[in-house]
Amino acid sequence: MVNVPEQILSAIKTYNSIVITSHIEPDGDSLGSVLGLARALSKAGKNIFVPLNSNIPEKYSFLAEMLIPYRELLPNPELAVVIDCSSPDRIDWGVYGSPPSVPIVNIDHHVGNIMFGDMNWVDENAAACGEMIYYLIKKLGLELDEISATGLFTAILTDTGRFSFINTKPNIFRIAAELQEAGADPKKIGEALYCNYSPSYLKNVGIALCNLKILSDGKVAFMVLDHKNAQELGTRVNDSEGIVDFAIAIKGVEVAALFKEVDDDKVKVSLRSRGAIDVSRIAQLFGGGGHKNAAGCTIYGSLKSAKETILREIERDLKKKSFA
């Protein structure tokens, strides 16, 4: 069992009115973890407020619905728990606008968390914040029910890439078993997350894949989502989350890119890599950011010049790697 700091257990036990939040542009781990903790603490009699203001993606609407009971403003919070945020500028404080004047508990699993909390629990070995919140709930002696288990199962499922990333450990499967016994439904959650496409989104996948090009002896794959095709098929270029993942899933591909022509002189670039190449370096060159294997940026210029610029950087990194 993972070690949960005593100070954090004690603060959560002591205070009755607790704000629980996460980062802007929330994902499965942040929403599921917030829901899991909010529900468990609320059932234990605490007053809980989740100020999350950021747009919740459609596929997580089942979690958003379960969060409704925790959307009522707390006049006098005593403690804030921030989950899955590596730096304070990405925290979604919602109606508060800025941090409330209460002690802040920082719970995260990201490498490079800057320890912004009054109390910090950062475990880079945790597969998901959902795993950490599971241990926290256990240590607090609280009950898991269908709602908290659904939140934590979703958190773990999404942050382990459906139990397939390197962070999938035997204990992750054992926690999944227990969450299912507590009421999480793998079929329902899987369908909500992975069988919930819109026709417009799938047509964008189609446009991108028809435009798929392979370079550098099969090591680079790139795709384009352009205005013209989107207009013909009646889709929105921005409806494109995750499309780049198809290209990085090609056998032998080490770097993949998706170029989205969001405007005549504005191209959004999504980058993915497998293994050694650090695509965040490339994204940072153009004011973007991200992680080593997943990053993005926006290039002001034509589609053609954006492609040339980014592909040149990718090929540079591939060459450097082959000489290393």
Place this chain on the structure above:
Amino acid sequence: MVNVPEQILSAIKTYNSIVITSHIEPDGDSLGSVLGLARALSKAGKNIFVPLNSNIPEKYSFLAEMLIPYRELLPNPELAVVIDCSSPDRIDWGVYGSPPSVPIVNIDHHVGNIMFGDMNWVDENAAACGEMIYYLIKKLGLELDEISATGLFTAILTDTGRFSFINTKPNIFRIAAELQEAGADPKKIGEALYCNYSPSYLKNVGIALCNLKILSDGKVAFMVLDHKNAQELGTRVNDSEGIVDFAIAIKGVEVAALFKEVDDDKVKVSLRSRGAIDVSRIAQLFGGGGHKNAAGCTIYGSLKSAKETILREIERDLKKKSFA
């Protein structure tokens, strides 16, 4: 723990030369289960022969490689174990051509298995034959190692749809944990199965999705893979396994179809449904077959007439359902 018939345990313990096989057109569950049992029995000192002759799909090549040690003909087998076959006409006897004159053990989880074995163990509640072989290996007191665990993990992963079908039970997660501890690598297996696309396959996905059409108030989705587009993008129409699954994963869609123009007057149709509609009824009308939620057939005629014929049947079933 599931009940393994004593007679089967005793037969496997008694005989030393054992043939282990499965069905033609093998899949993850059949190959993984055969590998799991072959490896565990072989390590226990048995002579094992796996006669599988059917083409093994590319994505299971990592299992095929691990099966190589069990491809050497046994001159005098004493027992045959057939896994994952509901009827004897689909058994792949390989070089034997027909059943060897030895007792046959039938291990399966399909509804409607016709009990063709001399000994039968059919458990319709098992998520995968891989789950049954796991219990069998445990009951025999045999060891799991990296190879047998990789086989069984693959079997369970594929037959539970990545832990998301209704057959995913808490015990499936617990078995997955144990298989990982025995050496199965979720990341490696997941990448081999789900991150191993060819560019040509993905372009076919692109063609199909660009052709996506929605009918019947969003309840029917269909796609077309035609000669002309395939020729333009340099792909083979037949490289299309699983493409229809994108369309059935659209929110609200109850029936999905993919029409593949394999020849000028020959159209292969893949059908999927969610819930009540039985697409095997439609496939059977045209000499095809399958299961309630996944079926297929071949229609001799033009693409246009194939579409009209099948879509008429689908709409008929939808209407019948809405009056039911």
